Amino acid sequence: MSNPLRSVEEIFVRLNSPLPQAQPEQLAAIARVRGMQPCAGELAAVLEIGCGSGSNLLPLAERYPRGRLLGLDVSPSKIAAAQRAAAEAGLGNVEFRCAPIASIAGESFDYIIAPDVYSWIDEATRDALLVLCQRNLAPQGMAYVNYNANPGWRLHDVMGALMRFEARGATTAAGQLAAGRNLLEFARATLPTGDDGYGALVVATAESILRQPDAALIRNYLQGPSHAEYYPEFEARARRHELQVLGDAGVGIRVTDFLSAADERRLESLTDDPAEKERMRDIVHNTAHRQSVLCRADVPLDFALGAWRLRNLYLEGRIETKDRPVSIDTTDSSTFVSHDGYSMTTAVPSVKAAITHLGSRWPRRIEFAALVAYVGERAAAAGLPLSAQDV
Numbered sequence: 001m002s003n004p005l006r007s008v009e010e011i012f013v014r015l016n017s018p019l020p021q022a023q024p025e026q027l028a029a030i031a032r033v034r035g036m037q038p039c040a041g042e043l044a045a046v047l048e049i050g051c052g053s054g055s056n057l058l059p060l061a062e063r064y065p066r067g068r069l070l071g072l073d074v075s076p077s078k079i080a081a082a083q084r085a086a087a088e089a090g091l092g093n094v095e096f097r098c099a100p101i102a103s104i105a106g107e108s109f110d111y112i113i114a115p116d117v118y119s120w121i122d123e124a125t126r127d128a129l130l131v132l133c134q135r136n137l138a139p140q141g142m143a144y145v146n147y148n149a150n151p152g153w154r155l156h157d158v159m160g161a162l163m164r165f166e167a168r169g170a171t172t173a174a175g176q177l178a179a180g181r182n183l184l185e186f187a188r189a190t191l192p193t194g195d196d197g198y199g200a201l202v203v204a205t206a207e208s209i210l211r212q213p214d215a216a217l218i219r220n221y222l223q224g225p226s227h228a229e230y231y232p233e234f235e236a237r238a239r240r241h242e243l244q245v246l247g248d249a250g251v252g253i254r255v256t257d258f259l260s261a262a263d264e265r266r267l268e269s270l271t272d273d274p275a276e277k278e279r280m281r282d283i284v285h286n287t288a289h290r291q292s293v294l295c296r297a298d299v300p301l302d303f304a305l306g307a308w309r310l311r312n313l314y315l316e317g318r319i320e321t322k323d324r325p326v327s328i329d330t331t332d333s334s335t336f337v338s339h340d341g342y343s344m345t346t347a348v349p350s351v352k353a354a355i356t357h358l359g360s361r362w363p364r365r366i367e368f369a370a371l372v373a374y375v376g377e378r379a380a381a382a383g384l385p386l387s388a389q390d391v
Contacts, residue, residue, distance in 0.1 A: 018056045021249035021291050022113045022144045024064075029313055030142075030247045030293055035302035037140050039110035042066055047136070049101060049114040049129065054082030054094070056113065061086070061094035069094040072104065101128050109136055112143040119148040119226045120219065126227075130241040133294060143294040144249055148228035152288025155205050157228070159184070160221035167222060176222050177214055184210050201286075208288075231282055232275040234292065242297040249291040259284060310368040319359035328353045329382040353378045 020026065024041035031038040039045075042064045048057050051071030061069050071094065073079050079098040086094050097103070112133050118126055133143040148156070163180035170176040184206040191199035209221065220226060229237075235245055259267065259281060267280055281287075295301075318339040326334045328349055335345040336355050346352060353375045358366065366374075 018059055019113070019115050019144075021146075022056065022115055024060070024111050026249060027111060027142050027144060027293055030249065031140070031295070032313065033310065034246045036142075036246070036295065036299060038142065039138065039140065044068075044110040045108065045138070046070070046111045046113065047104065047107075047109040048072065049112070049132075050117040051078075051082065051096065053078045054085055054096060056115070057094055057096075058082070058085055058089065058091065061091040062089065065093060067093060070107075070109075071096040072099055072101070074098065074100060101125065101132055104132055104136060107136055108138050108141075110138050110141045112137060112141070114143065114145045116146065116216075116219070118145050119228060121227075123227075126237070127241070130238060130243060130294075134242050134296060137296055139296065140299065141295065142246065143243075144291065145294060146249075146289065146291040147234065148226055149234075149282060149287045149290040150228050150230045151283055152286040153228035155201065155286075156209070156221070156288055157225050159202075159205055159209060160225060163221050164224070173218060173222075177217065180217065180222055181210065231278040231290065232273075234290070235275045235278075238292075238294055239297065243294045244297050244299070244301070245292050246295050246299075246301055247293045249293050250289075313368050314365040315358060315368055315371060316362065316365040317355070317358035318362045319355055321356065321359070326352055326356050328356060328378060349382070350375050350379060 024038075024044055024046065028038040028041065041060075043066055044064070045068040046057070046060060048069075048071045051057055051073050052075070054071055057069050057071045060067065071079075071082060073082075073096070076098050079096045082096040086096065114129060114133075118129060121129070129145070133145075137143060163183055166183040167176040167179035170179050187206045188203050188210070191203050193200040193203050209217065212220065238245060263284070267277055270280065271277060319336050320339075322335040322337060331347045331349065333345055333347040334352050335343060336359070337343045344355070346355075354371055357371065357374055
């Protein structure tokens, strides 16, 4: 009987979704705008810690047949499932091992990915994870580490405690899930969200939890409280292990979403410590989750962002506007909002044209040079001067 599986995509439907922010292309783009020279994904050595059933590595292995990929997990059943999937798809460039973090030694990787690991292990293992990143990263390599962040995770912890108490009599995972979800649905349906700040905050948190798949809900809320840190704590731990943060994979090329110009000036008057500024921004945004990108501490980084850094890169944006229609040909202000809630207000015609065009093309991407050309054409048609500073 012939094997009905034709490619890893057909196997992939049985697995969890891959992580868009942890893809080598995404990480490499962030590294390039910081002045690094990352390895191309198709030639890269990639290590994933906590790989599960291989949902993130298997598509990469098919996409990059010349790459070398290794997945590590402590679950024998998940590793066995990943190995079966790799064999069925005929992928010989990916290996899956059932082993702890400490088992990796003497191997160099261009990308180390640790999704949903850091906040669910004890302190000694968190240190071991960062030691592995420093020891095993290639000179221009980078690591992706996501984790629960304070202060936003505080309310998630409270919701988790309420869900566990609600599910205290359930004897099966399905029963616990049902009880936890019922509690969240009750909160969402009954709490006021108008002028009541408490109700709006709890309902927003409940909705964010309800959107998570069952496996994440069990791990994050029903199995007990997980670890969370303020950004300066994570950054200091990384420094102790000779690593540095070069950006946030969730936001992209910026370290964070900055506040308004007036609020940034107010923040500047409070502290000149970049990590403490991050903590203050997290307070304003009630940040509950971070996706930090790390590299070795001896890598020189340039945080000055100029157009030359974006050349030969592609841009994309799931962006909508609060102003319809956007006045591209005037200096009237327009506010744009991304799908995950980040916002930007600008009166610069060329910037408005670029952002509007990006949003209209979603989910397609556009090369930076092509976007500049489009903005130039719009500016010429409107009779607006376009200076080098605009691009």
